[in-house]
Amino acid sequence: MARIVKKFGGTSVGDVDRIRNVASRVKKAVDEGHEVVVVVSAMSGTTNQLVDFCRSAAPMHDAREYDTVVAAGEQITIGLLSICLQEMEVPARSFLGWQVPIRTNDVHSAARIEKIETEKLEECLKGGRVAVVAGFQGIADDGRITTLGRGGSDTSAVALAAALKADQCDIYTDVDGVYTTDPRIVPKARKLDKITYEEMLEMASLGAKVLQTRSVAMAMTHGVRTQVLSSFEDLPGTLVVGEDEIVEQEVVSGIAYSRGEAKITVVGLEDRPGQVSHLFAPLADQNINVDMIVQSASEDGTSTDVTFTVPEDDLRKAVKVLSDRKDELKYRDLVYTGDVVKVSVVGVGMRSHAGVASKMFDTLAEKGINIQVISTSEIKVSVIIDAEYTELAVRALHTAYGLDAPTDA
Template sequence: MARLVLKFGGTSVADIDRIANVARHVKREVDAGHQVAVVVSAMSGKTNELVEWCRQASPMHDAREYDAVVASGEQVTAGLLAITLQRMGVNARSWTGWQIPIRTDGQHGAARIQEIEGAEIVRRFGEGQVAVVAGFQGIAPDNRIATLGRGGSDTSAVALAAALKADRCDIYTDVDGVYTTDPRIEPKARRMARISFEEMLEMASLGAKVLQVRSVELAMVHKVRTFVRSSFEDPDAPGMGDLLNPPGTLICDEDEIVEQQVVTGIAYAKDEAQISLRRVEDRPGVAASIFGPLAEAGVNVDMIVQNVSEDGTRTDMTFTVPAGDLPKAVKVIEDARSEMRFDVIQSDKGLTKVSVIGIGMRSHTGVAATAFKALADRGINIRAITTSEIKISILIDGEFSELAVRTLHSVYGLDKAPV
């Protein structure tokens, strides 16, 4: 007997038929004798509809009212799934965030979970009851509904798994696991059996849209073993109820990964834009004078490259922003030119950031050199490079995106099954 939290996203609960399919997944685990809590998102498209109504009512709206409106979507799905489970003979009840309660901070619209009182749910596990929990929401200190921001149902699931001390958190989604790279670009991409929290964090934040970054952070902090798996497979197919290795990708502590690959995956993010400030005055505080105003304006700065200046007085500063933010970023910089003290601003868009990720890099040298050589052999020009302990990110022209991903995927042997 294990304690499981299952999470189903919007496409998995898109209509009554899909909800019935979800119920079969839940019933399978219940029939196997497990204690089960289910976290659900709103039906596909519903959240967008509710958000759009708020926007139409007023472009600038009270986040507390937005939360009351938008959180209703998950409440509906939770009730419908509980009804469906009951029809199948499964003892189940729905819970909203305020009923459990899932306590959040007061940041309406982007709240963070602070505490989950799981005692009553655990007590009902003892009576064989399944808890169906509305994701994406909690209750703020002002006694009003708070939402966790888009994609927040993953976070709800992981936080609930931590609070309930669950053995596993299964994130059911429309893909069947985490791949070595995007299979739409590289058909030879393979599903990983396991990936460490740290690597998944890099994969998630670099554009592999399987799991929300915050949920992976939370899973890492609380060491919640998290499976990414498909809700679209037959719930009763062989192996689906496997307790140790269900089909999918396990995100876990690196200690659990016995044979660590040097490079685990290749991620990418398209539609990046690059801004270069030439001959910036090289003095303490110059970076703050540039990135402070950008942060205030809500511009999401990603890669930052600053070279050591030749003469100690002037340097070049390059950074990337999402292409959509480029006009705003340029305006912010032009407006603050007098404080920033640079000569020339240059910008370019239509760029792609390709990243090589692997926890094994920490103990292997030459990983970066391999990437640079492979790209050079294909005639792909490198615009900028940043590195961390477990990843190398390379900025290139967008037209080479797919070629670069395939080249890197191949050069590290990711298209071959691990030995």
């Protein structure tokens, strides 16, 4: 018997039939003798509708009231799932964030979980019942409803698994696991049986979009074994675990790419101490997240060019911030494009293997792909290239690192 937290997202609970399907999945685990806590999101579309209501009520709205409105979505799903479970003779009861309670700070719409009191949930599980918990929501010290921000249900699930010392946290999604790369681009992509938290963090934040970065970080901190699997097929997914659980480490686990990038080059910036921080401070003030940064001296030696990437959605804002400060920052020109993509090679094994980066550069060079920016960390190498080379680059790298699935002979 194991204790398992299972999380189902909005698509998995999109209508009553799908909620019934979720109930069957839960029943199966209960029949196998497991203790089960289910975390659910709002029915797909519901949250968007509620957010639209708030926006049309007032463009700038009180985050506390916004949270009250949008938290209604999960409230509907937990009741319906409990009803479906009971109809299948699986004893179940629903818990809203405040009923658990899941205590958070008071940063409404982006609250952080501070403490989960587990007494009531333990009592529910000990009574042989399934606990159906609303994801995405909690309660602040003043008794008002908070929400954790978009995708917060993954975080709720992992936090509950940690608090309840669950053996595993299953995150059901519309994909059946984590792949070596995007199967839509590389048909030979393989589903990974296991991946480390660190790799998953790089894959997720680089656009693999399977698990919320925040929930992976939490899983890593608390050592929660997390499985990503399909809510529509009954197959094992990908386990996200600590490095110790992975016996033989692949050098490279996957190739990630992210299209939502934009590149800005500040040309002819006066080369004196502190100038770069003057450049980035106003961007940070505007909450623009600067990712990769490369600085190069210009030919005359008195000025420098700085290239960096920002989320494509923030490009206009970033350009405006810098243009407004042209006189103050003293640069010659601003060159920017949204037509780039970030491609990354990820793997904890590269720590102990030399040559991963150079293989990447060689592979791209062979295909005639120009690398515009490079950034590396312990377990990944990322490059910015022209967007039109995305598929070519990802496919070439996937083959170069031996990730292609064996073809049937």
